[in-house]
Amino acid sequence: MDFVNILFNILTSGLPCCLLAIGVFLTFRILDFADMTAEGSFLLGAALTASLIYNHINPFLATFLGMIVGAGCGLVTGFLNRILKIPKLLSGIITLTASASIAMLIMGITTPGQIFYSQVPLSLSSHQTIYSVFYSSKISASLAPFPWNKLVESLVMIVIVGIMIVTVYYFFGTEFGMAIRATGMNEKMAKSQGINTNISSIACVAISNALIGLAGALYVQDALSVSTVSATGYLVIGLASILIGEAIFGKRSFKNWLLSVSGGALLYFVIITIAIKLGLPTELMSLLYAILITIALCIPLFKLGINKLKTKLERGKEHVRT
Amino acid sequence: MxxxxxxxxxxxxxxxxxxxxxxxxxxxxxxxxxxxxxxxxxxxxxxxxxxxxxxxxxxxxxxxxxxxxxxxxxxxxxxxxxxxxxxxxxxxxxxxxxxxxxxxxxxxxxxxxxxxxxxxxxxxxxxxxxxxxxxxxxxxxxxxxxxxxxxxxxxxxxxxxxxxxxxxxxPTHKMIKRDYIKFSEKKPEVARKEFDDIYLPALEEYKRQLKNLKHLPKEIRKDKKAEFYEEFDKKVRQFDLxxxxxxxxxxxxxxxxxxxxxxxxxxxxxxxxxxxxxxxxxxxxxxxxxxxxxxxxxxxxxxxxxxxxxxxxxxxxxxxxxxxxxxxxxxxxx
Structure with missing residues (x-):
C-alpha cells in the first residue's frame, strides 16, 4: 500500500503543477516574457478559493473565481508592461509584491473582526472541496486501506488538467492563438503583419496566470490550508518542470511541447518524492531544486558530449580496421 | 495614391x-x-x-x-x-x-x-x-x-x-465596405449609400436564389450555390479599393x-x-x-x-x- 500511497501523493501534488508549468511555459517560452507574476497569481488563486470555500461557497464557483483572480494578476502585469512600458521583469515583480498584501486582505474575510489574515485552514468535515463532492464514505470504508479518496481526487484533477491542456492546445491553433505565438517569436514581424501586439501580449499573460491561479485553487483544496508563506517557491517549480520536460520529452511540435511540460511537472514530483523517501532533510530541498534545474539545463550539453564521444569511438574503430 | x-x-x-x-x-x-x-x-x-x-x-x-x-x-x-x-x-x-x-x-x-x-x-x-x-x-x-x-x-x-x-x-465584404467609405473620394454618407444600394439588393437576390435551390438534389445545389455566390461576390468586389x-x-x-x-x-x-x-x-x-x-x-x-x-x-x-x-x-x- 505504501507504493500506491506514494503514487497518489505524486499525482495529487503533481497535477496542479502541470497547470502551473503550462502557465509559466506560455509566458516564458511562447511569449518570451520572464513573468514573475506566477508566484503571486498562485498565491491569490489559492487564497481566494480557500477563503470562499471557508465561507461555504460552491467549490466549483470558488475554483473558477480562483482562476479569474489569476487572470486579473496577469492583466495587471500585462498592463504595466505594455501600456505603462515598465520592463517585463519589474512589472511581474510589482504584481507579485502587491499580491501578498491582497492575499492577506482576501484571507481576512474568513475571520470576523479582522481585515487581514495570513492563513486559511480548511477541514473536510465542515468544508466541501471539488474533490470531496465526489467522495463516498461507503466505498472508501469498504476498500480501506486503499486510498479511494485520493483516487477520486486524482481523477478530478486529471479531468480538469486534461480539459485545460486540450483547450490551450486548440486555443493556440486559432487565429488569435497564432497571433500570440507570432508576437512572442518576432514582435516586429507580428506588428508588420497587422497584429495588435499589446492586446496579444496582455491576453497571453492573462491566460498564463489564469492557469496558474487555477493551479493554486486545485492545490489548496488538496493541501487544505494556505498561508502567505506556504504558497511560495512555485515559480521555480514551474520553471524546473519546463526545463526537465523539454530535456527529456522534447519540443518537436506545439502539442509535443505542451505535453512535455506537463510531463516535466509530474517527473519533478517523482524526483522530489524519491529524494524525500531516501531521507533528504526538507531543509536541503531548495538545494535540490537548484541542482535539478542546473542538470536539466545541462542535458543538451550532455547529449552533445555523448554524440561527440560516439563519433570518436567510431572513428577509433575505423582506424583499427584500416 | x-x-x-x-x-x-x-x-x-x-x-x-x-x-x-x-x-x-x-x-x-x-x-x-x-x-x-x-x-x-x-x-x-x-x-x-x-x-x-x-x-x-x-x-x-x-x-x-x-x-x-x-x-x-x-x-x-x-x-x-x-x-x-x-x-x-x-x-x-x-x-x-x-x-x-x-x-x-x-x-x-x-x-x-x-x-x-x-x-x-x-x-x-x-x-x-x-x-x-x-x-x-x-x-x-x-x-x-x-x-x-x-x-x-x-x-x-x-x-x-x-x-x-x-x-x-x-477582403471580406465588411472590409470592402469599411475601406470604400474611408478611402473613396466621395463623402462617407454618399459612399455608404452607394455601397448599400448595390450590396443590399445583391444580398437579397442571393438569398432568394438560395431559397429556390432547396428542392434540387444535393450535388447540383452545391455547384449552383458556388455559382450564385460568385455572381454576388463580383458585384461587391467592384468596390474593392x-x-x-x-x-x-x-x-x-x-x-x-x-x-x-x-x-x-x-x-x-x-x-x-x-x-x-x-x-x-x-x-x-x-x-x-x-x-x-x-x-x-x-x-x-x-x-x-x-x-x-x-x-x-x-x-x-x-x-x-x-x-x-x-x-x-x-x-x-x-
Whole structure:
C-alpha cells in the first residue's frame, strides 16, 4: 500500500503543477516574457478559493473565481508592461509584491473582526472541496486501506488538467492563438503583419496566470490550508518542470511541447518524492531544486558530449580496421 | 495614391541637444498607384525612415501621411498593415523562425483582419493556394510546408517574406465596405449609400436564389450555390479599393549575389503581375535603374532627384554618381 500511497501523493501534488508549468511555459517560452507574476497569481488563486470555500461557497464557483483572480494578476502585469512600458521583469515583480498584501486582505474575510489574515485552514468535515463532492464514505470504508479518496481526487484533477491542456492546445491553433505565438517569436514581424501586439501580449499573460491561479485553487483544496508563506517557491517549480520536460520529452511540435511540460511537472514530483523517501532533510530541498534545474539545463550539453564521444569511438574503430 | 506631406523627423537618441539628427527635413512625396519606385541614397539619408513613417513603425514629428487623400498619420502600424506589405533587410526579421512555413503564411493571410480566438487558424483551402504560390518561386518550399522557417537559408526566408508581403486574402465584404467609405473620394454618407444600394439588393437576390435551390438534389445545389455566390461576390468586389503597397527595404542586401538576383527577379515578376504600387530601397544603382519606372534619390534628409519614365530609362550609373557628388559638394559649401 505504501507504493500506491506514494503514487497518489505524486499525482495529487503533481497535477496542479502541470497547470502551473503550462502557465509559466506560455509566458516564458511562447511569449518570451520572464513573468514573475506566477508566484503571486498562485498565491491569490489559492487564497481566494480557500477563503470562499471557508465561507461555504460552491467549490466549483470558488475554483473558477480562483482562476479569474489569476487572470486579473496577469492583466495587471500585462498592463504595466505594455501600456505603462515598465520592463517585463519589474512589472511581474510589482504584481507579485502587491499580491501578498491582497492575499492577506482576501484571507481576512474568513475571520470576523479582522481585515487581514495570513492563513486559511480548511477541514473536510465542515468544508466541501471539488474533490470531496465526489467522495463516498461507503466505498472508501469498504476498500480501506486503499486510498479511494485520493483516487477520486486524482481523477478530478486529471479531468480538469486534461480539459485545460486540450483547450490551450486548440486555443493556440486559432487565429488569435497564432497571433500570440507570432508576437512572442518576432514582435516586429507580428506588428508588420497587422497584429495588435499589446492586446496579444496582455491576453497571453492573462491566460498564463489564469492557469496558474487555477493551479493554486486545485492545490489548496488538496493541501487544505494556505498561508502567505506556504504558497511560495512555485515559480521555480514551474520553471524546473519546463526545463526537465523539454530535456527529456522534447519540443518537436506545439502539442509535443505542451505535453512535455506537463510531463516535466509530474517527473519533478517523482524526483522530489524519491529524494524525500531516501531521507533528504526538507531543509536541503531548495538545494535540490537548484541542482535539478542546473542538470536539466545541462542535458543538451550532455547529449552533445555523448554524440561527440560516439563519433570518436567510431572513428577509433575505423582506424583499427584500416 | 500614397503621399507624404512636409514630413520632418528628428532622432534624439541620447537626450542631448547636440546629438540631434535630422533624418527627414520637410520631405514631400507623391506616389501614384501602380508606380514602381526605386529609392537610392547614402547611409542615414532618410530612405528607411521614409519607409518606416509610411508603415507607421515611427511617427513623424511634423507633417502628414496620406493614403488616397485620407490622413493615416495617427494610425498604428498594425492598423495600417492591411494596406502595406513590408520586407526588411534582415531575412530573420520578416518571418517567425519557430513557426512553420504554413503558419507564417497563415499569419500573412490574416493581415489587416481581426484575429478571432474562435476560428481555427488553418484552412485546407488556403493550403492549396499557398502551394500554388510557392511553386512559382521554384525554391522547393512547397514541399516543406510543415518545416520550421528557422532551419531555412536566408534566401529562402527572404523569398517567403516577399510572398508574405504580397499574398493577400480577399477582403471580406465588411472590409470592402469599411475601406470604400474611408478611402473613396466621395463623402462617407454618399459612399455608404452607394455601397448599400448595390450590396443590399445583391444580398437579397442571393438569398432568394438560395431559397429556390432547396428542392434540387444535393450535388447540383452545391455547384449552383458556388455559382450564385460568385455572381454576388463580383458585384461587391467592384468596390474593392484597397490595393496593397509593397515596401522593400534593401531586401536583397543580406543575400549572396545569385540568390539576390533571383529574389529581385521574383519581386519584379510579382509586382508586374499584380500591378502593385512598390517602393524599393537599394544600394545597387544598376538595380535601381533596371527595375521600376521611377527613381528617387535621398541625400541628408532631402529628396534631391526624382525622375520618371523615359528619362529614367536613359539614366546610367555614372549619371547617378555625378548627382551624388554634386549633392556632397553642395552640402560642403553650405
Amino acid at each position: 500614397l503621399e507624404l506631406k512636409n514630413v520632418t523627423k528628428t532622432f534624439n537618441l541620447t537626450g542631448n541637444k547636440e546629438d540631434l539628427r535630422v533624418a527627414l527635413d520637410n520631405v514631400s512625396l507623391q506616389i501614384e498607384s501602380g508606380e514602381f519606385v526605386t529609392i537610392i541614397g547614402g547611409n542615414g539619408s532618410g530612405k528607411s525612415t521614409t519607409m518606416n513613417i509610411l508603415t507607421g513603425v515611427i511617427k513623424p514629428d511634423k507633417g502628414k501621411v496620406l493614403l488616397n487623400d485620407v490622413d493615416i498619420t495617427e494610425m498604428d502600424e498594425h492598423q495600417r498593415a492591411g494596406y502595406f506589405g513590408h520586407v526588411f533587410q534582415d531575412p530573420m526579421m520578416g518571418t517567425s523562425g519557430d513557426m512553420s512555413v504554413l503558419e507564417n503564411l497563415e499569419i500573412a493571410y490574416l493581415r489587416g483582419r481581426t484575429h478571432s480566438p474562435f476560428k481555427w487558424g488553418f484552412k485546407s483551402s488556403h493550403k492549396k493556394e499557398f502551394i500554388k504560390e510557392l511553386q512559382r518561386f521554384d525554391l522547393g518550399l512547397e514541399d516543406r510546408l510543415n518545416q520550421k522557417v528557422g532551419v531555412m537559408s536566408g534566401g529562402q526566408r527572404q523569398a517567403l517574406t516577399l510572398l508574405m508581403a504580397t499574398i493577400r486574402n480577399k 484597397t490595393k496593397q503597397i509593397l515596401l522593400l527595404d534593401e531586401h536583397t542586401a543580406a543575400l549572396d549575389p545569385k540568390t539576390a538576383k533571383k529574389v529581385l527577379e521574383l519581386t519584379d515578376k510579382i509586382v508586374k503581375e499584380n500591378q502593385m504600387t512598390t517602393l524599393m530601397i537599394t544600394h545597387n544603382m544598376k538595380d535601381a535603374i533596371t527595375y521600376g519606372n521611377r527613381l528617387i534619390m535621398f541625400h541628408m534628409g532631402h529628396i534631391i532627384y526624382d525622375v520618371k519614365g523615359e528619362e529614367k530609362q536613359k539614366l546610367t550609373v555614372e549619371d547617378l554618381l555625378k548627382k551624388f557628388d554634386e549633392a556632397d559638394k553642395k552640402a560642403e559649401q553650405e
